[in-house]
Amino acid sequence: MSESPSIYLQFTNWLKSKLPGNKPEISSSPQDVQAFIANRYFLTQEQRDWLIQEFSDLQKQNTTLQQSLREQQTQATANTEDLLLELLEVSDALEALLNYLENNPDPSPEFIQRLPKSVGAVYRKFISVLSKRQVTPIELQSNQPDFNFCRVVDREIRNDVEDQTITKIVRQGFLIGEKVLRPTEIITSKSEQPLQETEDKEQAEN
Amino acid sequence: MSESPSIYLQFTNWLKSKLPGNKPEISSSPQDVQAFIANRYFLTQEQRDWLIQEFSDLQKQNTTLQQSLREQQTQATANTEDLLLELLEVSDALEALLNYLENNPDPSPEFIQRLPKSVGAVYRKFISVLSKRQVTPIELQSNQPDFNFCRVVDREIRNDVEDQTITKIVRQGFLIGEKVLRPTEIITSKSEQPLQETEDKEQAEN
Numbered sequence: 465m466s467e468s469p470s471i472y473l474q475f476t477n478w479l480k481s482k483l484p485g486n487k488p489e490i491s492s493s494p495q496d497v498q499a500f501i502a503n504r505y506f507l508t509q510e511q512r513d514w515l516i517q518e519f520s521d522l523q524k525q526n527t528t529l530q531q532s533l534r535e536q537q538t539q540a541t542a543n544t545e546d547l548l549l550e551l552l553e554v555s556d557a558l559e560a561l562l563n564y565l566e567n568n569p570d571p572s573p574e575f576i577q578r579l580p581k582s583v584g585a586v587y588r589k590f591i592s593v594l595s596k597r598q599v600t601p602i603e604l605q606s607n608q609p610d611f612n613f614c615r616v617v618d619r620e621i622r623n624d625v626e627d628q629t630i631t632k633i634v635r636q637g638f639l640i641g642e643k644v645l646r647p648t649e650i651i652t653s654k655s656e657q658p659l660q661e662t663e664d665k666e667q668a669e670n
Numbered sequence: 671m672s673e674s675p676s677i678y679l680q681f682t683n684w685l686k687s688k689l690p691g692n693k694p695e696i697s698s699s700p701q702d703v704q705a706f707i708a709n710r711y712f713l714t715q716e717q718r719d720w721l722i723q724e725f726s727d728l729q730k731q732n733t734t735l736q737q738s739l740r741e742q743q744t745q746a747t748a749n750t751e752d753l754l755l756e757l758l759e760v761s762d763a764l765e766a767l768l769n770y771l772e773n774n775p776d777p778s779p780e781f782i783q784r785l786p787k788s789v790g791a792v793y794r795k796f797i798s799v800l801s802k803r804q805v806t807p808i809e810l811q812s813n814q815p816d817f818n819f820c821r822v823v824d825r826e827i828r829n830d831v832e833d834q835t836i837t838k839i840v841r842q843g844f845l846i847g848e849k850v851l852r853p854t855e856i857i858t859s860k861s862e863q864p865l866q867e868t869e870d871k872e873q874a875e876n
C-alpha cells in the first residue's frame with residue numbers, strides 16, 4: 465500500500481463511489497415502489513456519513529499499525545546493531561591482548577604487572593556496554609536467600625550458621641531494568657541431621 | 671480490545687444492527703415516495719453484504735496487526751535477552767581471569783604459559799556469540815580497496831606498490847548477514863609526487 469497521506473482521501477473517494485449515491489429513477493406506481501423497497505436497504509445522509517467515517521478511521525488505524533510494525537522492526541534492528549558494534553570494540557581489545565600474548569610467548573615482567581589493568585580495562589568496557597542496556601548486578605540485601613533473585617544450586621552442611629543461610633555465591637546474578645535476567649546462584653546451609661535422631665529412626669524401622 | 675475470536679462475530683452483528691435493515695412503512699402516494707427517496711441512499715442486498723464483509727476484513731486485519739506488533743516486541747525483547755545472557759557468560763570468564771590476576775600479583779610461569787589459551791578461550795566464546803548473530807569478519811578479496819566494505823582512514827606514500835593499494839588493515843570490519851556492520855578500516859598507498867613535476871608547477875606559477 466502506498467504511504468502517501470492522500471491515501472485517506474483516495475480511500476474515502478473510492479468508498480463514496482462504491483456507496484450508491486445516485487437517486488434511481490422509479491415510477492411512483494404502488495407496485496413499483498413496493499418492488500423497489502423490497503430489494504433495498506436505506507441509508508440516511510447521517511448513516512452514510514457515519515459509515516464512511518468509520519471505514520476511513522479503520523483504514524487509518526490499519527495504516528498506522530503497519531507503520532508502527534515497520535518502525536518497531538527498524539528500531540529493534542538498530543538497537544541490536546548498536547549493541548553488536550559496541551561489542552566489536554570489546555572484542556577488538558580482547559583480540560589485541562590475545563595477539564600480543566601469542567606473539568610474545570615470554571612476556572616482560574612489566575607486561576605481566578600491567579596485565580590486571582589491561583584485562584580490567586576490557587572487563588570494564590564490557591560491563592559498561594551491558595549497563596547501558598540496564599543490565600546491572602543483583603545486590604543481595606541479606607544472607608537469607610530471596611528466591612525472587614536467587615537460585616539454590618547446592619546445599620552444604622554447616623552447623624555454625626542458621627539453616628538456609630547463603631554460604632556461597634556461585635554465580636553473580638543480573639537484572640535487566642527491574643526484571644531478573646539471570647538469578648544469583650547460591651549455596652545455602654543445612655544443619656547436620658543429629659546422630660541420635662538417625663539412630664532413633666533406625667531403631668524404629670527394625 | 672478483547673482477543674476472543676468471537677470479536678469478528680460480535681463486530682459483524684453490531685454492524686448489522688447499525689446498518690438499517692428495517693423496511694420503513696411509507697405510503698405510496700407520489701409525494702411521499704419522492705420525499706423518502708430524496709433523503710435516502712439505497713443499498714442492494716449485495717452492496718450491504720459487501721460493506722459488512724469489507725468492514726469485517728478491515729477489523730480482522732487491524733486485530734492481526736495489533737497482535738503482530740505485540741509478538742514482534744516480545745520477540746525483540748527475547749532476542750536481546752538471549753544475547754545479553756550469552757554475553758554474561760563471556761563476562762563471567764573475563765571476570766574470573768581478572769580476579770585471578772588481581773589475587774595473584776606474581777602468577778606462576780605455568781599460568782603465564784597458559785595465558786594465551788585462557789584469553790583465547792574467552793575471545794573465541796565472544797566471537798561465537800557474535801557469529802550466532804550472523805556477525806562475521808569481512809574477507810577482502812584483493813589488495814585493491816572495495817569501497818563497499820572498506821573505509822580509508824589514512825594514506826601513505828609508497829613508491830613500491832601501485833597507487834591506491836591497501837598497505838595496512840587498521841581495524842577488521844564485520845558483516846551482519848550480508849550487510850556491512852562495520853567497514854574494514856584501511857590505509858592505502860599514494861605515489862610520491864615526483865620532484866620534477868613540483869618544480870615545473872612552481873615555474874609555471876612564476
